[in-house]
Amino acid sequence: MSQEIIIQGPNVEFSQGAEAAHHDHEHHEQHFIWKYIFSQDHKVISKQFLITGMIWAIIGALFSVFFRLQLGFPDSTFPIMEKFLGEWAKGGKLSPEFYYALVTMHGTILVFFVLTAGLSGTFSNLLIPLQIGARDMASPFMNMLSYWFFFIASVFMFVSLFVQTGPASGGWTTYPPLSALKEASLGSGTGMDLWLISMALFVVSSLLGGLNYISTVLNMRTKGMTMTRMPLTIWAFFFTAVLGVLSFPVLFSGLVLLIFDRNFGTSFYLSEIFIGGKALPHIGGSAILYQHLFWFLGHPEVYIIMLPGMGMASEVLATNSRKPIFGYFAMIISLVGITLLAFLVWAHHMFVTGMSPFLGSIFVLLTLLIAVPSAVKVFNWLTTMWKGNLRFTPAMLFAMGFVSMFISGGLTGIFLGNSALDIHLHDTYFVIAHFHIVMGVSAFFGMFAGIYHWFPKLYGRFMNNTLGYIHFFITFVGAYLIFWPMHYEGIAGMPRRYYDYSAWESFKQFQSLNGFISIVAIVVFFTQLLFVMNFFLSIFRGRKLTNKNPWGSTTLEWTTPIHPGHGNWPGEIPEVHRWPYDFKDDGHGKDFIPQTVPLREGEEAH
């Protein structure tokens, strides 16, 4: 395997690593556009993904504040909403159409734009080359394209917020016929077309990124970096990419068929429909087909969101416990198990669609099976902390929060994965509580752990710790306050995606609880803004790094300079001699041994 790569880009062409002339720093001053905008440096692309993701996260979260106001206080008006939303919130009260549009956009934005692109895009890009010892991705150009396809997808989605009939409003899953027929809802007009275009572009972005991550991990590891010496972050990103590459194309095909049904008169998903006062000519399609195609991505998508968090939590927990991750191989095997099973459980979202009950029972079995590798991971994380020497950095707290949330949300999945319970809990607030805790909050905690931990690598400065602690405690407590009571609402059968419950004898008793949840949600929202402020101010005003390995980590990214240039290491790429979790006495008073240190005499490799 070669340690040299040629880095090419418009206006710049230089090779690094082999030539002694490039040892210290780069001599080619790149133009601003090529350095920061159409950059092919994985570190810059990573920042682009992160900041775009953060902007989307604020928009998506703000939407949830708007619809939480409606849910919590259906009888009140909030004139401030009219300032933001204009006609959609006339007199300060959301219209039902726009309420559903907000719910739909909240889901789409957070699932795809923030927790897929913003999370994998940021950390796979940042850490894969740095932790395996590569100068850049296998194809920096494709990597750049991946971001820019995501950017164009973002533009389309953003534009859809401003069309006259509103953005898509059929839920983030956009089930046809609702999403296929303009007569069925306002949001199924232009907004839905833009949604489909945006998502198709998003799939392209995701595939370009994923293929790149896979080939980089397989081909570009530095000398001595065998697969079993890779940090668990890399394993997690690798399987995330595998999941995405194999399942996103299926979503793509589902979306294309939906585009056909909407615009070209085909009947893939449509059959025997009477709407808008007339019977449509479509016969023979199946609305359930879309759900199969959607959830064939939709379920792996959950793990696309979870695995990076798992990887980063493993890394952060081990580093801050000053202890090797427990059961490194078991962690890898459980990742393999989760990845395989992730493809075989999609129909547990469809137990009550009239799907064959026999098929349903197979999916019950496979779904509950996935609890086993998940449990293995949890126990390994807990044992990693056992007899450690725990340093509570904000990153560590978020990694622990990740474990706590993953346990809570994972356990409620055991209810929903069992069809005989799902038949009551399906599409109630129990589902909302379950997936928000496990793939919303938990994944966000993994992301926050990653941001606090690798911020010094991204910007050469620290984020403010005090703000980090405030951020953690309010978010952790707030998330439980929001989602814990929602389980009760779900157990009572309260359906999700309702604009107003006051006409329902069975559900109106939760009104005061909904108000409470909304207030907490608003507090948590502002706390996230505190984080955003901390992030941006720390880029410019944060305490500077004086030591290139501030956390005492063993992995390769901390062997690069504080401000690594394009190419990461000024000289040769270091060689790897040991596994990434040698947190033990190095004989010189330090409690860790970096991967680059050769084995001592008589020392056994892990």
Add this chain to the structure above:
Amino acid sequence: MSAFITVALIVLVFIIIYQIAKASEYTSIIRGEEKVKAQTNRTIAILLVLVFILGMYGIWVCHNYLVDKLLPVSASVQGDAYDSMFNATLVVTGIVFFATQLVLFYFAFRYQSTEKRTSFFFAHSNKLEILWTTVPAIAMASLVAIGLRNWLNLTSEPPKDAQRIEIVGKQFNWIVRYPGKDGELGKRDFRKIDDANNILGLDWTDKHNMDDIIAQNGELHLVVGKPVQLLIGSRDVIHDVGLAHFRMKMDAVPGIVTTMWFTPKYTTTEMKKITGNSNFVYEISCDQMCGKGHYSMRGTIVVQTPEEYNAWMATQQPYYAGNNPSGAADSSATPAAKTPAAKDSTKATVTMR
């Protein structure tokens, strides 16, 4: 103006918090970073324990506050199996929840960094891995076993004497069709739908349709103790028949007939007594996002004694008789003459294909 002041205030508060946080950074440098770090670590460990204890207390408070607001006893025989299975799952997951969260927070406190402590190098143990692979696997296997048994019961063929009633969703209400005296639901075709006088598109050439009774107010009448099979359909988009009190749910998908069956246990009157709520009513909620009126797509169920049910049924008129006063068994309606707008405001003119 007030909005501007609010925004300005929020920004101000943020700046103040940031300055305080920044100041704490500087003071920590002045006071000696290592010392401050150790102190912070202790504080955080204590805070984590506090969060855990308060959290457990919060769960208790939350439970007491909400437990009365949950559903009453299951109104269907099948729902009893659901309730006991739910409780079994709750016990299993509850134990795991408390144990693992306790361990997480206990370890955080117990193994917080101190000057003296060094971590114990403990990288793997096959015994432990096997232990916590097999135990969850066994637990899951037993939950799957209970689940599949119940699932097979739920999805089995209904008893022969089950009542068959059709329920059809449309934006945004439920239409119920009873088979009438002959006990058979006649054929229907979506191309024959006419909002004015053939709301479900019944095929008038099918004799079984002549005595079918249609309730457009979304009210479903059932007989207590008698199994009922619902044949579920949709006229437009996907809906879902959600029967929270019966612990049942099934999608209504256009082009497909889905079914579910259950046996009501308590009449509406009995349930009013059980809940102590004189307004109690069994509700049918649409549980699948179906458009802007999704939240208002409400139906009701009236569970009655056989006598009450028969008395009510006797007052119902077949849909055919009400909508074809001339008695002509002609399927095609006369669109222009009707005033469909009165019945369905979303409809323009009726055109048949």
